[in-house]
Amino acid sequence: MEKTRRIVQETDNKTPTVFDVADLAGVSRGTVDRVLYGRGRVSQSTREKVLSAISSLNYIPNSHASQLASRKEYLFCCLIPEFSKGEYWEYINTGFVEAAKNFSSYSLKLRIYYYNQNEESSFVENSRKILESSPSGVIMNAVFRDEVTLFAHKLEEKGIPYAFVDNKIDELDYTLYHGVDPYKSGALGAYLLTVRSDVKDVLMVRLKRDPRRKADPNRPRRHGFTDYVEDHFPQCRIHTVFIDPEDSEGTLLVMEDFFKRHPDVHHIAMTNSRVFLLGEYLKKHPDPQRIVVGFDDLDNNLNAVKDGLVNCLVIRHISQQSYASLTSFAEFVILGRTPRHRNNFVHMGILTKMNMDS
Amino acid sequence: MEKTRRIVQETDNKTPTVFDVADLAGVSRGTVDRVLYGRGRVSQSTREKVLSAISSLNYIPNSHASQLASRKEYLFCCLIPEFSKGEYWEYINTGFVEAAKNFSSYSLKLRIYYYNQNEESSFVENSRKILESSPSGVIMNAVFRDEVTLFAHKLEEKGIPYAFVDNKIDELDYTLYHGVDPYKSGALGAYLLTVRSDVKDVLMVRLKRDPRRKADPNRPRRHGFTDYVEDHFPQCRIHTVFIDPEDSEGTLLVMEDFFKRHPDVHHIAMTNSRVFLLGEYLKKHPDPQRIVVGFDDLDNNLNAVKDGLVNCLVIRHISQQSYASLTSFAEFVILGRTPRHRNNFVHMGILTKMNMDS
DNA sequence: ATGAAAGCGCTAACAA
């Protein structure tokens, strides 16, 4: 028989190890391991003995020893939209990368895949690659309802856990979600635009999007915004103009044209993340009565606030969002730590010039 | 000679271990350990050989193996003011406790000491106890300048690192600081109270404090507040009343008396963390024109916002503050991870009914 | 279905 390490069990009150559990249950360490992690078959009776020994000793496996012995490698794949510098998804990307650094001692590999938001096929292609690499876990956002659902089901089949960031599909069996409630954030923006003032007109600036794109991830936020305005200011008109994010000259013209026709509109909102695009117009045509509200803490937006062009931003600490996501998800997968909440609605912050961090 | 583990070094490209370093440097593992952690004497020439081997192999010690072999225990002591339920320091306390949980696998012990803010001797007494227990690190706040300085110097002598939360003493050699800039937060409160309205009178409600107490930790915030008001509304009068936090009846009387004499004052601020104390008055005497601003995300304050009694709160996610503090500090002490910033000014949040988390 | 034992990479005590 394998020798017991400790003769005098009573005298030491160290934290229990597999040895202690094995002794108490009258089995070997190997068996303890088998019941703990379900590797290999164990008879019902021994399983129970081991389980009761574990709970009576209050045994908790030493994660360092475990990690050392197994030298497991973890691969986490993230699937998010491709982005240009300074865009929303770049910050999400950064959060993932930063979070992964904290797991350096676990030989965690992070692989981020980028898909084209205008083409479902691009999402599908990338999800196929991910499945091939059989990762320990997947984090993605949920734009294309059908494609995402299909992918999720395939992951479930292979027993690969997955998490959502930014948005989710409620029906799916995801492990974790991090994001804001977009409807509420829209309402908050409307509140900030209108609070302590009597508003009769609001200009909502929207983005011309690629006509191929079916998904409209911004809709809930927009509705949160307009519903709030309609509820609290029934007499208020919401004007809308569209600008092309690639065409700053055109943007300027659109804005100048609108305000030529509506010189008495002073409240401007943009419910996507690019209010900074209005910067040129706002700077060129100052208006002391004007109030501008935007969303998201992109650097460009922060600068617009700093310059006094935008009054106020509804933010969600973007990279913190993905940082928290990967952190909790990896802790779940690697350490088996159950996340405190499955759905994590990150706090909506309010940013003005007065509370900008330096 | 100790046998080399790997014969064919070229063929495997695993992450290097002490063996590899020892081989390359032509010394034993023990020696590598000595130069890495400065245990025991090593000749200058071998030290250099080892060091160059380490850097050429890009060697990083495996923290799991290290932890497993050494079974080090870490004791972190925190020294903060004693508190009643629902007070600011209770949240700080919670943050420490929560953060410590994440280090369960490192056998980290957390010991929190509480001192009486009215008696320097209480701080001194507790700091003595902490020194006796020779902890791996200390976190405290800095109220009593002289006493804290003395304690800090003693810690430095013993080579014990320390960190500050909430406030700090710039001259000291602390490892880490987490807190807000109180002056700026005061100004933010004033901004929120006055923005988009023309203010002629402001009521500032202050707390009667124990006359023994010398420290006035709230002063910088108060000054941030009053300076902002004076700068932006030179014609504005700032009225002040004092209430006793223990005497809710008296508070009601003080408030009623003030507003009997000044019925046209509608802006109220409280620069300490207990704006909720005004709740009774505010509920009893509604005023649609009224704007109330307070500080800090105590549960009682949050409820006052939820009930519509307080318009807006300047917050700092109190427990996150101490959570982050212990987390970075422990990572520094245990894993040798250098913190990204020595001074961490946590973000000042703005909380209204519209962006309260559920 | 279960047991035995060889490591995982590092530390620390002991030898030399």
Next chain:
DNA sequence: TTGTTAGCGCTTTCAT
């Protein structure tokens, strides 16, 4: 000053 070696607690392969 330097080398050697027995573990730390767990996983995993090989026997049985």
